[in-house]
Amino acid sequence: MRVAIPQQQHLPAAIAALGLLFLAVFLLYPLLQVFGASLLNADGTSLTLANYVKILGRPFYRGAIVNTLSIGAAATLITTLLAVPMAFALVRLPVPGKAAILAVAALPLVLPSFVSAYAIVLLLGNGGIVTRWLHGIGLGFGSIYGARGIVLVYVLTLYPYVLLPTVAAFKAVDVSMEEAAQGLGSSPGRTVATVILPIVLPAILAGALLVFIETLENFGVPFVLAEDLPIFAVEAFKLFIGETAPNPASAGVLGVLLILTTALVLLVQRWFLNRRRFATNARQTPPILRIGRGLQIAATLYCWLIVLLALVPFFSIVVLSFLEFRGPVLHGNFSLANFEALFDKNMRPFANTLIFASLAALCVTVIGVPVGYVVTRWRSGVATLLDVVATLPFAVAGTVLAIGFVVSFNSGLLVLTGGPLILVLAYTVRKVPFAVRSASAIVHQIDVSLEEASVSLGRSPLQTFLRIVVPLMLGGIVSGVVLSWVTVASELSATVVLYSGQWRTLTVVMFQALEGGGAGIATAAASALIVVTLLPIALLFRLVRRYELG
Amino acid sequence: MAGIVISGASRSFGSVRAVDHVDLDVGEGEFFTLLGPSGCGKTTLLRMIAGFCELDAGEIRFGDRRIDQLPAHLRDIGMVFQNYAVFPNLTVAGNVAYGLRARQVPAAETAKRVEDALRLVQLGGLGERWPHQLSGGQLQRVAIARALVIRPQVLLFDEPLSNLDARLRVSMRGEIRELQKSLGITALYVTHDQEEAMSVSDRIALMNAGKLEQVGKPADIYRQPTSRFAAEFMGTANVFPAQALGLAAPVWVSLRPEALRFAEEAPAGWPRLTGTVSRIEMLGPLTRLDVVLANGTVLKMASLDQPHHVLAVTAVVSLAYDPARLVMLP
Numbered sequence: 001m002r003v004a005i006p007q008q009q010h011l012p013a014a015i016a017a018l019g020l021l022f023l024a025v026f027l028l029y030p031l032l033q034v035f036g037a038s039l040l041n042a043d044g045t046s047l048t049l050a051n052y053v054k055i056l057g058r059p060f061y062r063g064a065i066v067n068t069l070s071i072g073a074a075a076t077l078i079t080t081l082l083a084v085p086m087a088f089a090l091v092r093l094p095v096p097g098k099a100a101i102l103a104v105a106a107l108p109l110v111l112p113s114f115v116s117a118y119a120i121v122l123l124l125g126n127g128g129i130v131t132r133w134l135h136g137i138g139l140g141f142g143s144i145y146g147a148r149g150i151v152l153v154y155v156l157t158l159y160p161y162v163l164l165p166t167v168a169a170f171k172a173v174d175v176s177m178e179e180a181a182q183g184l185g186s187s188p189g190r191t192v193a194t195v196i197l198p199i200v201l202p203a204i205l206a207g208a209l210l211v212f213i214e215t216l217e218n219f220g221v222p223f224v225l226a227e228d229l230p231i232f233a234v235e236a237f238k239l240f241i242g243e244t245a246p247n248p249a250s251a252g253v254l255g256v257l258l259i260l261t262t263a264l265v266l267l268v269q270r271w272f273l274n275r276r277r278f279a280t281n282a283r284q285t286p287p288i289l290r291i292g293r294g295l296q297i298a299a300t301l302y303c304w305l306i307v308l309l310a311l312v313p314f315f316s317i318v319v320l321s322f323l324e325f326r327g328p329v330l331h332g333n334f335s336l337a338n339f340e341a342l343f344d345k346n347m348r349p350f351a352n353t354l355i356f357a358s359l360a361a362l363c364v365t366v367i368g369v370p371v372g373y374v375v376t377r378w379r380s381g382v383a384t385l386l387d388v389v390a391t392l393p394f395a396v397a398g399t400v401l402a403i404g405f406v407v408s409f410n411s412g413l414l415v416l417t418g419g420p421l422i423l424v425l426a427y428t429v430r431k432v433p434f435a436v437r438s439a440s441a442i443v444h445q446i447d448v449s450l451e452e453a454s455v456s457l458g459r460s461p462l463q464t465f466l467r468i469v470v471p472l473m474l475g476g477i478v479s480g481v482v483l484s485w486v487t488v489a490s491e492l493s494a495t496v497v498l499y500s501g502q503w504r505t506l507t508v509v510m511f512q513a514l515e516g517g518g519a520g521i522a523t524a525a526a527s528a529l530i531v532v533t534l535l536p537i538a539l540l541f542r543l544v545r546r547y548e549l550g
Numbered sequence: 551m552a553g554i555v556i557s558g559a560s561r562s563f564g565s566v567r568a569v570d571h572v573d574l575d576v577g578e579g580e581f582f583t584l585l586g587p588s589g590c591g592k593t594t595l596l597r598m599i600a601g602f603c604e605l606d607a608g609e610i611r612f613g614d615r616r617i618d619q620l621p622a623h624l625r626d627i628g629m630v631f632q633n634y635a636v637f638p639n640l641t642v643a644g645n646v647a648y649g650l651r652a653r654q655v656p657a658a659e660t661a662k663r664v665e666d667a668l669r670l671v672q673l674g675g676l677g678e679r680w681p682h683q684l685s686g687g688q689l690q691r692v693a694i695a696r697a698l699v700i701r702p703q704v705l706l707f708d709e710p711l712s713n714l715d716a717r718l719r720v721s722m723r724g725e726i727r728e729l730q731k732s733l734g735i736t737a738l739y740v741t742h743d744q745e746e747a748m749s750v751s752d753r754i755a756l757m758n759a760g761k762l763e764q765v766g767k768p769a770d771i772y773r774q775p776t777s778r779f780a781a782e783f784m785g786t787a788n789v790f791p792a793q794a795l796g797l798a799a800p801v802w803v804s805l806r807p808e809a810l811r812f813a814e815e816a817p818a819g820w821p822r823l824t825g826t827v828s829r830i831e832m833l834g835p836l837t838r839l840d841v842v843l844a845n846g847t848v849l850k851m852a853s854l855d856q857p858h859h860v861l862a863v864t865a866v867v868s869l870a871y872d873p874a875r876l877v878m879l880p
Contacts, residue, residue, distance in 0.1 A: 449635040452602055453693075455622045456629040457649035457700060464623075471639045 011461040012378035016386050019371040023389045025414075026429050030404025031259070031396065037407055038252030055253045064230035065257065071147050071222075071231070072215035075154035080208045083159045086306055087166035089299040092289050096300060101307050102167065103541075105160050108310045110483065110533055112490035112507070113157040114220025115526040118514065119313030120144060120153055121224060122320055122330070122523070129330065149225040154215050156310040161214070162207035169203035170196070175286045188289075202273050209269040213262050217397035219493035224514060232258050233399045237497065240403050248407055255400035262395040314530055321527035325520035338524035342509065350528065353489050353505040356420065357532075360427035361485040367428065368435020369477055373469065375436065376443040387436075394433040398493030402426055405498060420503045426494045431484045438483075442476040443469070475544075482540045486533045506532070552613030552703050553578040553736055554599065559608035559618075561594055568594040570760035571608070576738060577752075578613075581730050583739040585747040586757035587783070592740045593708060595757070599738065600706055601625050612703050623652075628697030628735075632709040634689040636681045642668070642692050643677030649700035667699035670729065687718045694726065698733065705730065707739040711746065723750050744784050748772065756780055775804055778879055786850055789879070794847040795821070795871075802879045807838070809875035810851035812859075816870035823869045825849065827861055841867060 041048045055061045089095050090102065108116070123130045124144040134140065142148070173196055181191040222231035232254060240251035291299075324335040343350065375387040393401065405426055409416040416422035446469065454464040470477070492507045499508045506525050513522035554576040561569045569591045576582040584592035597603035599610055601622025610618040617625050628649075637645050643664050650660045668674050671691040681689060690710060697705060710726070711719045727750045730737045741747050747754050748768040756763040756771060756779075764771055764780045775781035778789050781804035788805045795803070813822050825841035828848065834855065841849045851869065861867065 447633060447635065449631040449633055450637060452600070452622075453629065453631060453635040453637070453696075454648070455602075456600055456625070456627050456706075457696065458623050458626075458652035459648075460621070460623050463652070468637060468639070 009378065009380075011465065012374045012380075012383065015370045015374045016378070016382050019367060019374070019386055020382075020389065022367060023386075023392075023429070023432075026405075026425050027389065027393060027396075027401075030401060030408045031392075032404075033407040034252045034255045034259075034400060034404040036252075037248045038256045040249070042249075051249045051253045055250055060230055061235065061254070064232050064235045064254075067147065067229055068216060068232040069261075071150050071154070072212050074147070075151045075158065075215050076208050076212045078151065078155050079159045079211050080162050080204060082155065082306060083162035083207070084166055084204055086159075086303050087163050087170055089303055090163075090167055091170035092286060093291060093299045094288050094296055095303050097304070101303050102164075104311065105163055105307050107314075107534075107537075108157045109160050110486050110537060111157070111314055112220065112492065112526075112529055112533070113153060113218065114224055114492055114507075115317060115490070115510075115529060116157050116310075116313040117149070117153045117221040117224040118510075118522060118526060119317040119320075120149055122519070123313070123316055124149070145225055145227040146229045150222055150229075150231075153221050153225065153313075154211070154218070156313065157221075158211045158214055159306065159310065161210040162204060165203040165207045166200060169200035171285050173199050173286055175284070178286070206269065206273060209265055213265055213395070216258065216262055216265070217399075217493070219397070219399050219496070223511075233397050233493065236397075236403065237399050237493075240399075240406075240497065248403070251403055255397070255403055258397050258400055259395060262397070266395055317523055317526045318530060321520075321523035325523070330519070338520040339527075341518075341521050342524040342528065348502060349504045349506050349509045349525075352420070352503055353507075353529075353532065356423055356427065356505060357485045357489040359424045360431065360488045361481045363424065363428040364431045364435045364484045364488075365477060365481050368432050368480070369439045369470070369473065370465075371432070372436040372439025373443050373465065376440045377448070390436045391433050393429050393431075396430075398426075398430055398491065398495075399497060401429060402494040402497035405494075417498075418500045423495060423498050423503065423505075426498055427488045427491055430491070430494060431488060434487075435480050435484060438476060438480050439473065442473045446472050478543070479540060482536045486536055489532050490529050552615070553580070554582075554704060554738060555611040555613075556595075556599075557609055557611075559595065559598060559610060560606045561598065561603060562606055567760045569598065572760075572762055574755060574762065574765070576736060578736055579734045581727065581737045581739065581750060581752045583741060583747040583751040583754045584757055585741060585744060585754050585783075586763075588742060590757040591760040592742075592757045596706055596708055596738060596740045599704070600627055600629055626700075626703045627706055628700055628702035628704070629706040630690070630693050630697050630708065630710045632712055634686070634693045634713070636684075636689050636692050636696075638681050640681075641677065642673065642679045642681070642684070645681070645692055646677075646696045646699050648696065653700065663699050667695040670698065671695045671725075686714055687722065690714065690722065694729070698729070698735075702735065705735050705737040707737065707741075709741055710739075712741075712743070719746070720749075726750060748784075756783060758783075772806075773875070774877060776880065778802060778804070781877065781879065786852075788849050790847050792878070794843065794845055795823070795876075799878065804877040804879055805849070805871055806875060807850045807852040809872045810849060810869055811871075812853070813868035813870045820870035820872055823849075823871065825867060825869065827863055827865045827867055830861065830863060841869060 038051050039047050039049070041050060090098055095101070121144070122128055125131065126143070177195055177199070178191050181195045182188070186194065217233060219233040219237060222234050226234060236251050236254035236258065239247045239254065320330070321338050322334055322336070324331045324333045324337060371386060371390055375383050375390070405422055406417055409422060416425070450468055451464050454468045455461060459467060490507060492511065495505055495507050496511055499505065506529050510522050510525035510529070513519070513525065554574070556572055556574040559569055559572045560567070572595060584595060586592045594603055598605055598618070601620065605618050609616055637648065640648065646664045646667055647660050650663060655663070664677065665674070668677055671694050673688060673691050673695065681692070684692065707726070711722055714722060723746055739750060751768055753766060754768055754771055755765045758779050764776050771780060772784050775784060775787070781787040781789050786807050788807065789802060792799045792801050792803045823843060825843045827839055828842045829840035831838040836852055837855055839851050839853070839861070841851060843849065849869070
């Protein structure tokens with residue numbers, strides 16, 4: 001039998017084939033290697049569960065699992081409890097400066113969380129500025145290291161994941177539902193509890209699960225703050241890099257367990273959200289509730305406090321980077337010595353960061369946009385498969401993917417370890433799901449008949465994609481490029497496994513300074529990272545504003 | 551320019567036969583309409599011709615040239631879409647020039663043909679406007695100019711007027727018809743609106759459940775429907791068993807409301823009926839009445855407004871019908 005692909009499906013089929021090929025080589029194969037490493041005996045000759053038995057038999061690693069999950073659960077719970085009332089206040093209460101709050105609230109999502117963790121150490125750590133000052137006036141508090149500090153940083157950096165979708169959901173509640181409930185005799189409080197909350201619940205849960213997954217995969221924050229507390233991603237890294245002897249099998253076991261946990265959380269989320277999809281179409285945004293002066297002030301303070309508290313660590317680290325350090329000890333004098341130390345030795349890390357981020361953002365876009373187009377436009381099993389595979393990196397911690405890369409590409413046909421390309425490829429794979437999601441969301445907004453009109457006027461599907469679809473997606477593509485760029489620039493978890501020699505990035509410099517106690521260089525690197533992140537975002541913001549005004 | 555020859559075209563989606571063995575011959579320069587309710591397969595058939603829908607079986611030719619296996623962009627078709635599909639990232643002139651640029655027509659000629667096409671659809675001088683500055687009717691004119699300017703073999707219209715308001719719909723359909731006739735391009739038009747279809751078409755194919763129900767000139771289908779479906783879809787019809795009129799034939803018949811008159815106004819030779827008025831709908835120039843016969847059959851009739859002849863519900867009336875317009879249905 002002849003298997004023919006109909007004419008109009010040549011382009012999507014070709015894109016899907018290339019996309020699957022890329023993901024097979026740079027995602028599935030490395031993951032398979034991690035699975036393999038965890039399931040093979042010492043000689044690599046037969047399958048065994050001995051590695052799992054060994055790891056799970058040790059209280060230390062069982063502790064790592066329990067710690068990671070309970071820290072994640074605590075952070076998720078606190079984040080949700082803080083963000084949902086804030087979202088309600090921002091949509092329904094008379095809080096001044098809402099637009100500013102929402103714009104600033106998104107920043108922690110792009111700023112590197114381990115920088116926030118490091119700032120917390122400098123402020124509240126054992127020798128921290130605030131700690132010493134409080135001791136000076138006779139106040140003491142427990143140690144910030146361990147679970148408490150990690151949860152604090154997670155809450156401060158991840159709360160927008162719950163806040164932003166919940167704000168959107170509150171805005172989408174049709175007022176007539178509330179009016180109907182009140183018309184049926186329900187009190188305002190009861191209406192919120194029985195009508196509004198159930199409608200926004202799916203959005204809250206989706207956000208909360210994102211927070212939970214981020215905590216499971218995060219490497220930088222526990223690396224800075226955990227001290228002796230064992231945490232999944234950090235222990236996998238330590239086992240693999242191995243201060244004594246590298247142990248890919250045990251690292252593989254932790255990696256596999258981490259992937260399975262995240263995948264499980266994602267599946268639960270899908271299952272839950274698929275059963276509850278309440279679409280309500282609000283014709284107008286719901287009205288602002290009338291409340292007393294006292295409550296208004298309280299709500300305003302609450303919103304501004306959370307937004308600003310989340311940014312305090314980033315702000316302080318920029319200030320601290322201009323102060324004089326002697327070893328780890330801070331002196332109060334203004335100084336550019338930290339930046340001199342950072343840049344004098346070598347501009348390479350800075351240049352590497354910019355180059356890798358640019359290359360990765362380019363690759364992510366070139367792969368993500370066509371794939372996002374295909375998974376939206378092409379109804380077929382292949383497109384569904386592509387969608388699933390392209391979402392998979394989301395469930396894979398950077399550390400684990402990087403371990404897979406090292407195991408896969410240090411020998412054989414394709415040798416990448418030791419070079420710069422392996423970093424760019426790992427970044428690309430990690431960010432592809434975000435690019436695919438955002439591209440797909442934009443394609444949904446483009447009417448199919450525009451493409452059909454172009455084809456019927458004589459442009460081939462490929463020309464139509466380039467001349468009509470891409471220009472119409474351009475705004476979204478540019479935002480996507482900037483977001484990929486800034487998140488790649490501050491990527492830590494895969495970078496620390498994959499970098500080598502001259503291919504260090506700013507995050508690696510900071511990471512090494514943390515290990516070696518060079519606090520001054522670490523703050524300078526952190527400041528540079530913040531600038532590198534905020535500058536493109538600010539430019540994008542201006543571009544969007546100008547476009548909207550024009 | 552060429553006619554369209556469709557033979558044995560079929561397409562199923564799952565277990566639904568969207569287009570079921572359709573044979574159709576559209577003459578060169580003819581304005582041909584596919585008419586039917588939603589889901590009857592008319593749009594699928596149009597999309598098969600345009601190249602956006604594969605055929606399971608059968609073939610489509612433009613004149614002698616078989617086109618159903620050609621990719622859509624090589625078929626040389628001008629298509630006008632329901633939602634205009636004007637490219638928002640191009641100016642009006644850019645939209646109209648799009649197909650010419652794809653054909654690598656020299657720039658000077660492109661500019662001239664674009665200007666001519668815009669004048670043809672009464673948009674002369676608006677070439678530099680952006681689509682978001684235009685009204686719905688203007689957007690549809692851009693779409694028509696864009697389809698015409700490439701001098702396609704065939705023009706396809708996919709419910710082009712259904713997004714416009716009622717008045718504009720009526721004037722636009724007249725313009726489309728005139729344009730098509732003056733250019734002599736073969737046109738295939740899809741609509742679910744029988745009045746629109748009758749107004750623009752040389753011939754109509756009435757479609758139902760993926761099959762052609764009846765093909766013919768608008769007046770012929772209206773006056774001589776060959777099925778209950780055709781009678782009822784093409785305007786209002788009284789469809790009932792012939793026995794209700796006291797006829798012996800065991801068939802169903804169709805009688806248009808305007809073939810019924812009050813007995814006192816009817817010619818002498820018309821058969822008479824008596825019934826009770828059960829519903830009156832005053833529509834301005836026209837009054838619609840439901841009259842129940844003694845045997846329970848409800849007849850819809852329509853009369854021009856007659857201020858001196860006011861009827862009330864329950865009034866008993868004497869009617870007559872034109873025997874020549876009684877259509878026996880198989």
